[in-house]
Amino acid sequence: MSDIDNNTPDTSEDDGRDARHKARMARKKEVVDAKISAAQTERGVIVITTGNGKGKSSSGFGMVVRAMGHGMRTGVVQFIKGAIPSGEEMFLQRFSEECEFHVMGEGYTWETQDRARDVAKADAAWDIARRMLRDPAIGLVLFDELNIALKLHYLDVEQVIADLRARPPMQHVVITGRGAPPALVEAADTVTEMTPVKHAFQQGIKAQRGVEM
Amino acid sequence: MSDIDNNTPDTSEDDGRDARHKARMARKKEVVDAKISAAQTERGVIVITTGNGKGKSSSGFGMVVRAMGHGMRTGVVQFIKGAIPSGEEMFLQRFSEECEFHVMGEGYTWETQDRARDVAKADAAWDIARRMLRDPAIGLVLFDELNIALKLHYLDVEQVIADLRARPPMQHVVITGRGAPPALVEAADTVTEMTPVKHAFQQGIKAQRGVEM
Numbered sequence: 127m128s129d130i131d132n133n134t135p136d137t138s139e140d141d142g143r144d145a146r147h148k149a150r151m152a153r154k155k156e157v158v159d160a161k162i163s164a165a166q167t168e169r170g171v172i173v174i175t176t177g178n179g180k181g182k183s184s185s186g187f188g189m190v191v192r193a194m195g196h197g198m199r200t201g202v203v204q205f206i207k208g209a210i211p212s213g214e215e216m217f218l219q220r221f222s223e224e225c226e227f228h229v230m231g232e233g234y235t236w237e238t239q240d241r242a243r244d245v246a247k248a249d250a251a252w253d254i255a256r257r258m259l260r261d262p263a264i265g266l267v268l269f270d271e272l273n274i275a276l277k278l279h280y281l282d283v284e285q286v287i288a289d290l291r292a293r294p295p296m297q298h299v300v301i302t303g304r305g306a307p308p309a310l311v312e313a314a315d316t317v318t319e320m321t322p323v324k325h326a327f328q329q330g331i332k333a334q335r336g337v338e339m
Numbered sequence: 340m341s342d343i344d345n346n347t348p349d350t351s352e353d354d355g356r357d358a359r360h361k362a363r364m365a366r367k368k369e370v371v372d373a374k375i376s377a378a379q380t381e382r383g384v385i386v387i388t389t390g391n392g393k394g395k396s397s398s399g400f401g402m403v404v405r406a407m408g409h410g411m412r413t414g415v416v417q418f419i420k421g422a423i424p425s426g427e428e429m430f431l432q433r434f435s436e437e438c439e440f441h442v443m444g445e446g447y448t449w450e451t452q453d454r455a456r457d458v459a460k461a462d463a464a465w466d467i468a469r470r471m472l473r474d475p476a477i478g479l480v481l482f483d484e485l486n487i488a489l490k491l492h493y494l495d496v497e498q499v500i501a502d503l504r505a506r507p508p509m510q511h512v513v514i515t516g517r518g519a520p521p522a523l524v525e526a527a528d529t530v531t532e533m534t535p536v537k538h539a540f541q542q543g544i545k546a547q548r549g550v551e552m
Contacts, residue, residue, distance in 0.1 A: 147454040167544045173393070179531035181388050181398035184405065188397030188427070191404055193549030195426030213408030214401070241360040266549045298550050315539035316550075318392035326528035331380045336406030336479045337511050337529075 170297040171315040172290060176273055176306035179320030180338075186268045186300045187214045193298070194224050198265030201226045201258040205251050206271035206303070212339055226264070228254050248280035255289075262294035273303030276310065287313045383510040384528040385503060389486055389519035392533030393551075399481045399513045400427045406511070407437050411478030414439045414471040418464050419484035419516070425552055439477070441467050461493035468502075475507035486516030489523065500526045 173189070175182040190200045202218065202225060218225045230251035258267045275281050287309060290299060301310070311317050326334075333339055386402070388395040403413045415431065415438060431438045443464035471480045488494050500522060503512060514523070524530050539547075546552055 144454045161540070162546075167542075168547070169544065171539045171544060171547055171550055173539075173550060174536075175394050177534075179533070180386070180529055181394060181401075181531045181533065184401030185394035185398035186401065187404055188394075188400035189550060191400055191430050192397065192426035192552070195428065195430030196548045198549050213405035215408065217404050217408030241357045298547060300550075311536065314537070315542065315544060316393055317536035317538075318394045319534045319536050320392070320394065321390075321532045321534060323387075323524065323530035323532050324527070326384045326386075327374070329380075329528065331382065331384060331528060333375075334381070334384055334511060335409045336411050337384055337386060337402060337513075339405070 169295055170293065170299070172313060173298065173300045174273070174306050174311060174314045174317045175300070175302045175320060176304060176311075176317065177320035178304055179322040180325060181320050182302040182304075183214075183270050185318075185320075186270055186302045187218075189266065189298075189300050190218070190225060190268050193266040194221065196265075199224055199226075199263055201261075201264045201267040202228065202270065203251050203255045203258070203268070203272075204229045204270040205248060205275045213336060226258070230254075244278070245280045248275045251275075252281055252286070252289075259289050259293040259297070259299075262297065264297060266298040266300065268300045268302070271303040272301045273306045273310070275303075276307050277303075277305040283307045283309050286310070382508055383506065383512070385526060386511065386513045387486070387519050387524060387527045387530045388513070388515045388533060389517060389524075389530065390533035391517055392535040393538060394533050395515040395517075396427075396483050398531075398533075399483055399515045400431075402479065402511075402513050403431070403438060403481050406479040407434065409478075412437055412439075412476055414474075414477045414480040415441065415483065416464050416468045416471070416481070416485075417442045417483045418461060418488045426549060439471070443467075457491070458493045461488045464488070465494055465499070465502075472502050472506040472510070472512075475510065477510060479511040479513065481513045481515070484516040485514045486519045486523070488516075489520050490516075490518040496520045496522050499523070 175185050187202075190202060193200050202214075204215075215227060215229060218227050228251070230247050255267070255269055255272075258264050272281075272286070276283050276286065290313065293299065301314070306314075306317070388398050400415075403415060406413050415427075417425075417428075428440060428442060431440050441464070443460050468480070468482055468485075471477050485494075485499070489496050489499065503526065506512065514527070519527075519530070539550075
């Protein structure tokens with residue numbers, strides 16, 4: 127915030143700075159309040175986190191936890207990862223009443239090297255996802271790494287979008303993974319591109335429990 | 340993935356496509372495996388999620404859940420939000436043994452419009468954060484919206500970096516919020532910029548429980 131001059135410890139300027147801060151924050155509050163009044167539609171939303179940066183899956187799991195905090199039932203389908211139980215899986219397994227958790231696939235596609243088997247797994251995973259999308263008792267679903275399955279054409283994007291559109295009106299859907307297809311971005315309400323600025327891995331640091339897995 | 344031709348349902352091409360897939364994935368596995376072998380350092384990392392896109396805080400909370408899944412003790416300090424209990428707070432309050440949770444501040448700075456009070460709250464929050472940074476029993480800490488407090492010069496970035504550097508060697512730190520200061524980015528191991536592609540709010544949709552709060 128270049129408009130805030132706080133480089134000097136000169137306390138004699140504090141009154142003026144505090145007054146400017148108050149005036150600027152009052153203007154900001156007017157803008158924010160007006161936007162909040164304008165946004166009155168309540169319905170389930172489709173949220174996509176994509177891009178090559180770290181944080182896509184963890185943001186999806188954060189939303190699952192947030193929803194559970196509000197007493198909502200949730201569902202998770204992991205489309206690609208899963209050969210190794212992740213921290214999220216181990217944690218959410220404690221809450222089978224609140225969170226229905228399915229891990230599909232057998233790890234990354236470069237581990238299996240078997241397209242036909244990957245497609246069959248993706249189809250089976252989507253069957254479970256579709257059942258969740260028909261259940262109004264589930265308030266939020268997370269389809270983790272679904273974008274990868276779509277990018278690799280393991281699933282048909284038009285069929286996926288049709289199933290998403292037919293879901294209960296208040297149900298939220300969070301979809302993660304690199305390379306979200308344009309048609310899915312078009313169908314979504316909120317889309318975030320996550321871009322790596324730097325990554326510990328590039329500096330020779332091993333994937334760390336709790337952070338990467 | 341423009342190199343995958345899957346627009347035709349022509350099954351006679353399946354064998355060739357599957358073979359090409361297998362060869363490409365085998366090459367990819369070599370590259371990935373080599374990178375994994377090269378990354379052998381094990382130590383606590385500093386992860387920053389910044390930018391204007393949605394997903395920064397939820398990705399931090401996802402990493403907290405991930406760490407708890409591995410049996411790690413965690414700590415959370417929320418630096419700005421907190422006037423309204425969030426879904427995360429309500430959820431994580433169930434796990435006081437595993438996650439020490441502190442919400443500081445009284446909502447957004449444009450709600451308080453009182454700089455002196457905000458600075459005092461930020462100082463008090465950093466005192467709690469510093470205590471966590473001295474506790475080797477805590478495996479991962481999340482300082483949610485710390486970047487905002489730094490951007491507004493509520494806290495001194497050099498002091499914050501010094502306290503981060505003095506932490507136990509295996510402790511992970513996740514820092515979220517828009518406008519991460521360059522010195523903090525420099526000190527971090529993994530940094531992700533989250534950019535909004537679109538947001539439901541722009542389409543008149545109210546902030547939804549489980550998604551935005």
